[in-house]
Amino acid sequence: MTYEAFGAFETGHWPARRTAVLDWLVTGTRDERYLDVIFVELCRRLEHSGLPVARAAMFLETQNPQWLGVRVLWRRGLTQAELRPSDYDTRETDAFRFSPAAAIRAGADVVRARLDGTDPADDAYPLFGELRREGITDYVAWPFEFTLGKRHFITFATDRPGGFADEDVGLLADLLPVLAGVTDVRLKNRLARTLLDTYVGPHAGEAILAGATRRGSGFTVEAAIVIVDLRDFTTISDLWPRDDVIALLNDYFDALSDPIERHGGEILKFMGDGLLAIFPDDAASAVGAVADICRSMAALNQRRVAEGRGALGYGVGVNYGDVMYGNIGSRTRLDFTVIGPAVNVASRLETLTKEIGSKALFSGAFVAKARCAAALKPLGAYPLRGVGRPLDVYTFAEEPA
Structure with missing residues (x-):
């Protein structure tokens, strides 16, 4: 199987090297329905491979009638991700306006900040002060690009002294197009069920998804x-x-x-x-x-x-x-x-x-x-x-x- 099948050609970023984590994303996630389970396992495998991720999050728009989207957050030591929905008026708040998410939404290709006092960018957003108090030393965020131009948001952070090495950031960037493909499929599956639950009800929706069409x-x-x-x-x-x-x-x-x-x-x-x-x-x-x-x-x-x-x-x-x-x-x-x-x-x-x-x-x-x-x-x-x-x-x- 080639990585092209997962949309790597759409992001303009080709994986620089093949890794065990990348192979697992391509071939080892097929039978897992739940995105948060995949995300936790990804972070666990990154840790096991020596990449010092202490915190990671995905921010996904879900087109739910009640919520604009959901944050999927993992921290070191967690066996389950924290799921937090966001209201439709979230983008009107100062917390969003002055955040890396707003910069990504406005078109930034990456937001990176060293939070150990060596980078003047570490005071760019109030979030960085909160992360520094948690002991985070380095933070990187990218747009999470899906099919048809849909743009979400993903972040990784470390508490290692000195932050991420350039090689670490490169390895994380290599994962994004494949992870985006894996995520896109499950988000669309969830969207289909949400829309059916919303418009015809959960029992009818389940029957329709099972083939009663x-x-x-x-x-x-x-x-x-x-x-x-x-x-x-x-x-x-x-x-x-x-x-x-x-x-x-x-x-x-x-x-x-x-x-x-x-x-x-x-x-x-x-x-x-x-x-x-x-x-x-x-x-x-x-x-x-x-x-x-x-x-x-x-x-x-x-x-x-x-x-x-x-x-x-x-x-x-x-x-x-x-x-x-x-x-x-x-x-x-x-x-x-x-x-x-x-x-x-x-x-x-x-x-x-x-x-x-x-x-x-x-x-x-x-x-x-x-x-x-x-x-x-x-x-x-x-x-x-x-x-x-x-x-x-x-x-x-x-x-x-």
Whole structure:
């Protein structure tokens, strides 16, 4: 195998010599999924080879919906890397503006500083003072260049008296293009999973990554189905400024999503002002999730009223049954979702909440499966559109508080 396969030709830097660590990066990391494990092993092997690395870090942009990126930090003696996410506003802070990372982002090819008092550059950034107090004597940082021009950031530091030798720096530079290739593959794998988890949910994402991408493919699953809808959203969206509507929806979906995920449910989709979630094989957990949704919405409405804004109305419909879970759509655009009569019943129950004034309604089929009759009370049998016979309907015995 040649090093070209790992992108060395893209960085403009060719390894000056072949080493055991370089060979390991090329051939010995194939079966390791986790990047932080590879990074720790790399630093351990560098130490074992005599290269005096005391501290190393990678700063990677991850395109996570919550985080700009992550710092992967290793220090001598650690058997695991420290992972620290960074906020999207990190680049607006003074800590970033006056840092080697900002210099690399601005186009610097390398940032190097001797921190033992022999180099005037050792006071260029506040970070260098912190490293000096840790006993670091030398620091070097490079851009970490991936495919399609994506630029990340990597650093190595030593506490050896006199710092890194020129040969040490050369050996580290030789590793970068291969390490970048190894890292790029795993970061893209992580990105693919993050995007799928974000847009279709973790269970559906796992199925898609496992190969469930053919239209019509899927399987039958027993699940509790939860459908939530916001009241009067059309009026709100017509009258309110766009940014206010988006902020309202984000607050509303936070109030719904946190309880569902905390109780083990999976959100399959947001439908405008609505939400579809399932609890596979675990109806009882859905009761706690819906109760917490009611509490969370009550807290949100309390804040809104205190701010001089109106409370939000909503309805929740809950059913249990068999659903088809899989790919539906056109030849080129698919949706991984659930369909079936059980979903339709949950939707009809949500609609019924408007008529009878209950925030949450549960089907008799759900109550029988969840065995939660003590927490719910019967309201009688109601005819539902598209359902052949009146359906036994329940709501909370006491308002969740």
